[in-house]
Amino acid sequence: MIRFAPIAATLPASVPFVGPETLERRTGRPFAARLGANENGFGPSPRAVAAMQAAATDAWKYGDPTSFDLIDALAAHHGVQPGNIVVGEGIDGLLGLLVRLLVAPGDAVVTSDGAYPTFNFHVAGFGGTLHKVPYRNDAEDPQALLDRATETGARLVYLANPDNPMGSWHKGAVIQAMLDRMPEGALLVLDEAYAEFVPAESMPDIDPDDPRVIRMRTFSKAYGMAGARMGYAIGHPDLIAGFDRVRNHFGVNRTGQAGALAALADQDWLARVVTWVAAARDRIAAIAAHNGMTALPSATNFVAVDIGRDGAFARRLVDALATEGVFIRMPGVAPLNRCIRISCAPGPELDILAQALPRALKTL
Amino acid sequence: MIRFAPIAATLPASVPFVGPETLERRTGRPFAARLGANENGFGPSPRAVAAMQAAATDAWKYGDPTSFDLIDALAAHHGVQPGNIVVGEGIDGLLGLLVRLLVAPGDAVVTSDGAYPTFNFHVAGFGGTLHKVPYRNDAEDPQALLDRATETGARLVYLANPDNPMGSWHKGAVIQAMLDRMPEGALLVLDEAYAEFVPAESMPDIDPDDPRVIRMRTFSKAYGMAGARMGYAIGHPDLIAGFDRVRNHFGVNRTGQAGALAALADQDWLARVVTWVAAARDRIAAIAAHNGMTALPSATNFVAVDIGRDGAFARRLVDALATEGVFIRMPGVAPLNRCIRISCAPGPELDILAQALPRALKTL
Structure with missing residues (x-):
């Protein structure tokens, strides 16, 4: 019907x-x-809770669709430019937009068998063809992912570091080496939802303007604000600007914006x-x-x-x-x-x- | 690049x-x-503000991805079944999902010239072809919309009642008559963001299981919660179930869910x-x-x-x-x-x- x-x-x-x-x-x-x-x-930080409670009386106002203040603070925090950052309704929302921006029906996408199901959900949802490689020693396997990406001409390669669901983790140098071997035309989707649990100096050192990778971050895990649905991505300005073509510009809630800003300030x-x-x-x-x-x-x-x-x-x-x-x-x-x-x-x-x-x- | x-x-x-x-x-x-x-x-209702403030301490929990309690309350409020309702990140978010579900690239969609730009944004965003008819006496023109939908074989016909940006309004009987003349294969997207400002008995009487129409509602306007990003749609259960194929299941924020539930209870x-x-x-x-x-x-x-x-x-x-x-x-x-x-x-x-x-x- x-x-x-x-x-x-x-x-x-x-x-x-x-x-x-x-x-x-x-x-x-x-x-x-x-x-x-x-x-x-x-x-969350008690300061974030207080900020969200204060914002409740302002709930009649739409949030700033540009998340200007939050992006400004995130850029300073990460030492990147505001144009390197997009904020969305959790990493889940941003993954969906990313697939929509880059994957046409039938395009190949590579991930690990057992990795984040919501990414797979979005790939299927836009008609992408998903290729899976096995974990190796309970960790995602960069070489296997690269090999499969090359074979299939993949548009996206997904890797979570640290990994979910196994909790394993690759050193920064491994991720950097993987980036240097990414096949032409493929983008590494580096899901760093759990990054704050790793010392910053042990994470990969990635140029924010590197067009071969986009990094996904969130306030849902270490910042303790899963219910607020505040995620963000760091990447090349042309890719980040692409999100404005398709995102729900008023999709991020105002209370979450206020909470995320306060949470970030309370390191x-x-x-x-x-x-x-x-x-x-x-x-x-x-x-x-x-x-x-x-x-x-x-x-x-x-x-x-x-x-x-x-x-x-x-x-x-x-x-x-x-x-x-x-x-x-x-x-x-x-x-x-x-x-x-x-x-x-x-x-x-x-x-x-x-x-x-x-x-x-x-x-x- | x-x-x-x-x-x-x-x-x-x-x-x-x-x-x-x-x-x-x-x-x-x-x-x-x-x-x-x-x-x-x-x-918003002071009770909604209190509910959102109380929910802030629970921000570490994801919201219920099924919005079960809210949908249950909305179903009772509207005298429909829970299967007739989907909740999303504002009407904007739901409009995007609806277009994605029903409009393939090149498919025709009809709206009025000067009507809601965000709907047009989503139609373009999924490759639909937008056809616009003029307003008539500062109101959207049901007959012109129907005629153009028939000419173009449109998949969707958008009409806001009451209208934005003009504030004009069609009587329920006009909308019901429009529904009866919808061409085969077209769905009426009835944006009722401002419905609460019209006496309920003056709104169209629509069977919630009618497969020719989906109604969009929101907590952003009369309920005063624009910043919470809580919208919902009422429609045929098969169409409503379709949203589960593509929506960001964890996209709705927990604080907004709590606020909407309290706001709905404070009529x-x-x-x-x-x-x-x-x-x-x-x-x-x-x-x-x-x-x-x-x-x-x-x-x-x-x-x-x-x-x-x-x-x-x-x-x-x-x-x-x-x-x-x-x-x-x-x-x-x-x-x-x-x-x-x-x-x-x-x-x-x-x-x-x-x-x-x-x-x-x-x-x-």
């Missing part, structure tokens, strides 16, 4: 991730520990969060070891825990933990799906995890 | 609207009266705003008359004021008012651009308008 356009007509009514609220409605009770979406329960809070997250990773590793499992090294605010069993068992464990009131997720494909993925959180929520995990295992 | 995809490559780096913050940065001082974007300075506040807006329209008409101009009838929270001169003069008046600290806008095409467009606002801002308008006129 509804005549969808050709690409839309072929798409499933898919949902990249089922939210915890949907799971809570199924079980009829709220999660006691929300550890599945790599949210940051240490929360002391960020540094404390990074310390707390590191301690939480150790705690999760200890809980895992106590249950006969092995935490993988992580440079993010989550830990992939190898449970030493297959994906079917891991799925049952995720479900059993949900029954125990603990929300976690797991990688979607083998061999990554021998792991469960647990987000860092304050002590009380990890206490709940520590109590729930042995109980959940006993039910299996 | 950047290889854009074919459609993106042809698009200008356009901005549908220049925001007041950009104009303020040009002049170096803030506007004393912000009357240009049809924002609602009476503001008393909404009723008071509607009364205040009606009084502000009368005040704007009086100010216009005092300056030898004629306010057009309006069913919205803004007034198109016929200044009895051409578009060039109107543009100079808009600029002169900006110099006087008053932000307004004007229609973009003749003959609508013999008017300026002034948003309703609380008394103090209209006092500023009353003082600034004669001064601005004197400078011309």
